[in-house]
Amino acid sequence: MYDLNFTEEQLQLRKTARDFARSKIAPVAGQLDEEGHFPVELLTEGWNLGLMNCEIPEEFGGLGLSCLSHCMILEEIAWACAGVNTSMAANALASLPIIIAGNREQKEKYLGWLTREPIFAAYCCSEPDAGSDVAGLRTHFVKDGDSYVLTGQKRWITNGGHASFYTVLATSDTKQEKDLKARNRKIAAFVVDRDTPGVKVGKKENKMGQRASNTTDVIFDEVRLPKEALLGQEGEGFKIAMKTFDRSRPWIAAGAAGLIGRALHESRGYALERKTFGVPIAAHQAIQFILADMAVALEATRSLCHRAAWMVDQGKIDSIVSSMAKLYGADMAMKATTDAVQVFGGYGYTKEYPVEKLMRDAKLLQIYEGTSQIQRMVIAKNVLSGE
Structure with missing residues (x-):
């Protein structure tokens, strides 16, 4: 039975990730974007906190975290900067084929390497x-x-x-x-x-x-x-690749939730401050509806993400649920961040505020690890097969 009761450990991990993301990543995200800089020092700090490579089993030096716990971490990192989130997730992605198909010697060498040193893969x-x-x-x-x-x-x-x-x-x-x-x-x-x-x-x-x-x-x-x-x-390469994507697509949904959450946070704050016709724009129904749609998208994306991750953790990996989570999250992140720019109006189209970056960052979610169109093909095939 599908059941989500977060443990104290999961809640503490989320807090650690949130504190790191908002105190260390968010303040420099704009500069990293402007310079196109790969933040080795920042990622190393995340590695030291146990926020990278966290699904590697304990016997090979990892934390052995669940997919759900990993998704909770990634959502917090993506809230601060989707590019940093993708860099962290890419290390975990590179390790999955080894976790899935590697022999003991390969796991000891490469998974152990990732947990002993702050390297990238x-x-x-x-x-x-x-x-x-x-x-x-x-x-x-x-x-x-x-x-x-x-x-x-x-x-x-x-x-x-x-x-x-x-x-x-x-x-x-x-x-x-x-x-x-x-x-x-x-x-x-x-x-x-x-x-x-x-x-x-x-x-x-x-x-x-x-x-x-x-x-x-x-x-x-x-x-x-x-x-x-x-x-x-x-x-066996194709099978390994498909198993890898089934396990990693919930991570994309987690990143999407982070972007949607940030779009809602920024839009709400601006809507309460910005005034038109003598009142905050938050008083206008048109803006209220946009914020409501963002809130629904955030909860729905989280729910799909967590369900897909829970199924991975239960050993009941479902390609369709993973595709649904990735598809819906990516599309909703694109919509929410575009709507955030609209809430900000002309200011949203400038680099003075972070929402234009959110919109640019969100687009990639619809492209990598299987485009939104590929996800729809996978889902439609399942629907038409009657499974």
Whole structure:
């Protein structure tokens, strides 16, 4: 039975995250955005507080937190800065394929590394010609004796320029088979150290929003990997990727809740201060309705996020619920932040207030980890199948 009763530990974690987010991140978020600066020192402070890599099991040095607890942390971080939130979540994302499919030696080496040192990691899935279509990737591998040789280019890789290691999806299919299932069976997952010969960081993207996060190309130029770099078995890469997204999509909804909450906070404060026709604009029904819609969106997004996270924690992962949480949260974050700009009027369109940044940051939620259109396809397929 679906039941949410937050523990004292969860409430304390949320308070720790909130205090850190509002005292350390929020005051510098505008500067990070303006400069496009990746805040290593700030993220290291978050690591020291136990706010990063927090789902890594205790036996490998982590806190072993639940997905729900992690989502509570991410909502607070996103309230302060979505770019910092994405950077923190990207480390956890890179660790998921190892948690899901890694053997003990791989877990001890890489999960242990993340918990011993404040390093960064990146998940390499998207490519110049393959984003939501995981099966369409072109990065390929060939087996050469006891080694694998990896070649290809990844794009939109969060933490790409600062990662100490990468988890990478690649295919043995160099002919792009037409049979989708056959293509899926050719995909494998690898873990690759940054200092491996042939690994190069490409261009850094000059993004519209979430500019505190580092987004780059990562190039693998005939990178020779030992057989120990393979996660799971050859042909299991697509399954590993789907399991990874099922577990990470609630995090996107958590980030969305943070953005919606911040949009509501800023809009409410401004509406109570700004006067037109002799009264605060909060007295006008048109503004009241906008604030009401934001409040509903916040509670609904949180509810979907928490339900999806709870199912992950119960071992009852539901791809549809995860997709619903990601879709609804992303779309509502975009609407709420756009409405926040409207509440502020002309001032909202300037950098004098934070709402224009919220709007730019929110857009990415509708794009990464499966676009809103992909989520609708997944949900519609389930609806039409009668499941």
